[in-house]
Amino acid sequence: MVKSQMPDKAKILASFSLRQILPPEAAGWKTGREDQLFTRDDVFDYIDGGGEIYLAYDFRFVFVREYVRDGAPSIVVEIYQMSSSEDAYGVFTHDSDGDAVDLGQGAIYGAGLLRFWKDKIFVRIMADQETPEAKAVVMGLGTKIAGAIPGDGEEPGLINFLPEEGLKPKSLRYFHTLISLNAHYYLANVNILNLSPETQVAMARYEREGSQLRVLVVEYPTVERAVDAEGRFAEMFLLERFDAGRKVPPKKLEDGKFAGVARRGRYLIIVTEAGKKSDLEWITEIISYNLEGSKP
């Protein structure tokens, strides 16, 4: 994730093609407050106390339009421009509650909120309250926006190393930094995995024969940083002495669950909350095999 330079806000607003395709009126809803645009510098003016979630990805700006109609819930369209399709996908995975709908490259709808991603764009369209009419407008606007995004983008390659067997699909997350990890899963109040904007993390939960586990696959920019993080996890989380080059054995923790770490080149495979040691070994082996095949 390399942060990019931002051009002038007014110029973006004037030239943003997805703004041009939005209708001034939809089923009686008309544009409310003036269109807004927030960049990395002022995203907190829009998401006070929560902008960090977007800044943790290579977010460039968000365009916001409000639709209002007397006696009806207001509808807010948010179009997030990311610098990569991988990060558009990542932001999309931040919250997976809702029902899958066929839109863009992945979409979820629930209780008036539509979320989808396509190429480098992530979109949220929310009605203050769900009514049949409001839902129709939300879906209509979403379809229009998705149709105006010309191409598809790549999903993060990292998620392909995760096996499909046993995967709880709604648990899959893709991110870079500690703030995102903490938002989903709390390992510690220090950055023991050395996460940074340069790291990539795919995290998911699995269930096999009633037994569960959580796995994180972390890609580091260099082998040295992966080794360092492996040592920190071994010593600070597993409380095991670490010798670089020697395998760290899985460990049964105080809660009766197993945890472990394995390194394959620039990648770490971290398993926690495993009900069975054999499940931990199973998923570590599969991901290792997948990583070997990738020849990073």
Place this chain on the structure above:
Amino acid sequence: MKKRKPVGTVTRRDFIKGAAMGTLGMALYGKGGTALAGAKEGVVPFAAENPQSIVVLIRNEKAIGAGDKVDAAVVQEMIDAALKQFSGEADAAKAWAKYVRAEDTVGVKFTRCDWMRVHTDQAVIDAVVKRVGEAGVSQDRIHAQDGGLPIAKCTALINVPAVKVHTLTGIAVAMKNYINFSPAPSKYHAPATSLGEVFLLPDVKGKTRLVVVDFLRPYFGPGPQINPLHRWNYHGIMVSNDPVAVDSLCLNICQVKRNLFKGEPWPITPPPDFIAAAEKTYKLGTSDPAKIKLIRLGWEKDILI
């Protein structure tokens, strides 16, 4: 039966926290003391003076009607009833007079996120402002605001937060509602546990007379940007003078709701360790639910506590 963590056991997560703070003993058994430089010696915040923290939770099925519309009259009744119970007075005016004097300048600190959706309902703000006015405080000395509240001018504060689980602090209720009294609010995001020091800032310390929590339509998902599936109508108002006890109980209720929603444990993360620290380090109130006296009034269905 679930295994409980034995008292005094040091887990690896505790160890990591302790290591990060530089002293494990402080993290687990901190004896407190005023941690904020500049706080006057011998002065303790109000809640520490209470022999027991008391929280009144009142719920009314009629507080929210069709289309999630809040009934302002019902909300006023709920707040009055809760305050009468909390103060031990039979009359609402006498109850309010215990906490607000005519000569006070009162800050009614609510939560308002312009584009976001989980903020203190206007009916709750109006009900509090109305009673403060009736207690004899002139309108020009009632400052009902979120950002920009003239805290230095205020002699009394009424903390009127909404309830939301929060991606950066774990939960946002009474403690986090004061975060913007600090010039550097983001420094209190997790893993920091020092949010309590905001209550000891010179302009804030000792001024909070009441906490009136809008628990009508709380948010249990990762806020502040909402997914409507994570919002529920709880129909509640909570009254106390202990922000720590309030946060602790709200945390418990939201955690139960999250687990019910997912059908399995869905831990609130990051863990809001600032609540325990607010008691242990800053002496602001009581964080252990077992030591809080909760008085429940009204509607009991799905109370979750």
